[in-house]
Amino acid sequence: MKLKYTYLFFLGLILLSSFTIMKEGERDVDIKLLTAQIDYEVGSRVILKFSTSENVKPLLYCSNSYGSTLVSPTFESNTLEYTIPKNITHKIGVVNWKLLQDGVSLSGTFNINPKAEVATIETYIGPPSIEAGGTDYTMLVVVPTDSLDNPVPVNTLVNAKHQFLSLEESHNIFTNNLIAFKNIYSKKESGRMLVSSESLGTNSKEFTINISSSIPTDFSITAKRPHDYADGNQITTFSTSIIKDKQNNVVSDGTFVMFFIKNSKGNILKTTGTTIDGIATSKIIHPDYADNWVIKAFVDGMAESNDITVNYQQVIEDFNVAFSNNNRDISVGPLQSFMQQMIPDGLQVKLLIYKNNKLLETYTKTSYNGYVYFKLKPAIFENDTYNFRIETAGIEKEFNNKKLW
Known part of the structure; x- marks a missing residue:
């Protein structure tokens, strides 16, 4: 019986000892934050210190907008020191931290603030071309950053500068939401504007804005030619006056001008040109018969010219036509111009062949040394009677009932 009680006594001691050890193992670790500072300048060394009563080394979890x-x-x-790594302290923003220890609920935040210095300036500007007149503008956007590529503090001063013709201007703007911006309006004149910016002693590079003329206004045109004969050879040159906008700026080089020509038959001819120093020119060959032209020019959808009239005199009043070799060889000429000289090579001559009032064939050739020759082959035109019509320089001649054999 004594042995039984002795066994029970020792078993109770063992259970009591185990319970005491378990309660000691579950005892909370007492850790307290010693660091009171919560604001740090970017790039500075950040150390969080904690006091502890136990020899424990829990990990510290840190997280910011760039990662964890x-x-x-x-x-x-009895002091824990956590040195925050540079990949966190070199980026501005809020850093959240938490101590990873069972039985310890300790967390907090601290701030990494930007430096009041500018190492580089990122500058954006656009559009690169605007219209003169004072209503169009380009936007300058400036992003000053420190040596660690962080945006500078809010309300950092930025000086936006621009130069145009003899005028130089500067405007103070301030950063907000990481950037500073300025709308730069055009002037009444056209030209090139130079733009730059400066912040805390650091300057941006130079940017160029092209201020082009605005919508052109109406203009006048003239025609120039070596003579007024319709020889189908010489060139008539059409020119505009200096085309300007409503602010009296010369339009940009390359402005497209279209010349429309209405002849006496109601047909529309067209030629085009582009401006150089505000003047557009275009050329067109003389007609080969007497004609009256009415010319008007347009800058499509924006401006137009006055109407001008150009008259051309007939140079060929008559021409000879000779039939030979069984009427199968036809010679047209000599074709003579206004001084009785041979017409320049290239005058168009048409031969139209009919039978029973039905057009069988049309041949077109150009003159050479004042003559044009046609040869009718027996394999194409059988021996029979045909009607012929010859057209050139606005003159028509008909030869009816010509027999081929």
């Missing part, structure tokens, strides 16, 4: 990391501590004299 775990930091191991150093332990000395």
